[in-house]
Amino acid sequence: MDEKKSVVLQEEFDFQVPFYDLDGIQMVWHGNYVKYMEDAREKFGKKYGFEYLFIFNSGYLAPVADMHIKYRNSARISDVLTMKITYIPTRSAKMVFEYLLTRKSDNAIIIEAQTTQLFVSRSGEFEVSNPDFYADWKKRWNLI
């Protein structure tokens, strides 16, 4: 019997909030978390062989089609934050990620978020079925 076990693909990293990301009330401006989430996708991509350039060189773009962020607490300048990004397996031609950003000192949740990306060919057509490079990548990691 060939029983492959699906793994949870996850990446985690710490970073410190830069001064220029603060807003006028000394908290991280809420729009800047979108950058940290993109940083997370790129670090995830490096770990699992799915960087922006890999997608691009496969002939595709993976634009964000849906983004939902719940802001729980505010990050401030002295804060070291821990970002955890988790790939949510799906059969369809999209990439879904969940994000959990916490403050290292007290584990307070800063944001919880989710993004969905679709695949667009370079000529601008949305892909309804899994592009080959994505199907191959899923297989490589024993994903559904």
Added chain:
Amino acid sequence: MDEKKSVVLQEEFDFQVPFYDLDGIQMVWHGNYVKYMEDAREKFGKKYGFEYLFIFNSGYLAPVADMHIKYRNSARISDVLTMKITYIPTRSAKMVFEYLLTRKSDNAIIIEAQTTQLFVSRSGEFEVSNPDFYADWKKRWNLI
């Protein structure tokens, strides 16, 4: 019988995408729409007497607690965009806005979005019931 009619509070404006908001594939980087949404809230605030500084001077901050953006089409450099922001009435101590961003030339939807803001006193406490200045403002516009 005293029947007051609730109005729909709405603001609309056009703007052109600045070059520095484009990303490496010549489309507006998805995180930059968060700025346009904040611009929209500020223009709404100007029209209806609810600017950032009015809230601040009333002793409160109104941090975004929830943000959901659906990306429908990509805006490019030559595009003139139309932002429509609508206040969604609510009895609770929060502000809910809906956003519709369209391309002027062909009415294509660029994003649909929603934000929820809560009120926090300057000492950092969340307000569970409507702060006076907000209750007054609602009354002024015949909102529930």
Added chain:
Amino acid sequence: MDEKKSVVLQEEFDFQVPFYDLDGIQMVWHGNYVKYMEDAREKFGKKYGFEYLFIFNSGYLAPVADMHIKYRNSARISDVLTMKITYIPTRSAKMVFEYLLTRKSDNAIIIEAQTTQLFVSRSGEFEVSNPDFYADWKKRWNLI
């Protein structure tokens, strides 16, 4: 005798500082003025027929090669600012602009700045002599 008088090409506009451009000490973060300067070049371009897309469609890019900013006073959230951009005529194949940003309420100087842009063909070559479209544009405005 044909004596053409060179005009001073200049554009001026007011704007209000958005909240997301403030830093943690409630002043405009110093890097954000670079955006206002690019806004100024684009408004100048609109007035005098020299927008980004005109340059691009002529086959060129005009990257900033040198930028010098002197910060005199800090802009804050309530401030309405006046940007004045002036084209500095030059015989060479470059565009030089001077910027003066003042606070409307008291005329305090916020920044004084200068940028120099060179022309690069789309294949990436720097132009040492004036590209035709630029020479034509100079003639149109009686510039040296």
Added chain:
Amino acid sequence: MDEKKSVVLQEEFDFQVPFYDLDGIQMVWHGNYVKYMEDAREKFGKKYGFEYLFIFNSGYLAPVADMHIKYRNSARISDVLTMKITYIPTRSAKMVFEYLLTRKSDNAIIIEAQTTQLFVSRSGEFEVSNPDFYADWKKRWNLI
């Protein structure tokens, strides 16, 4: 004879350009280098005990008063860049830094830059003579 040798205070680090810092022509937007320079000052501060929060907690701010950037080559998405920041000793009450940003693969210079920061007390007064905490810091590192 008391001969103290002044050291060169310098910090160097590598980083990769994030996608959201690219502009519409797939190069780093020229305004984004200002962020990398601030990152460099903060890393320098960490190495030599002069972080933003140290200055702030000493009762001062150190706003940038002058910034000059020479753009030599364009950084692109695949580029790993090396930032070298050097403290330029001065007797006066200011901090001067030089920046050299190069591409790791071919040592091409991306930018050369310089910033000057002054000290402002939290009540907003510029300091003409060296604040004690700065004089002490200079002594600690045998600087003039």
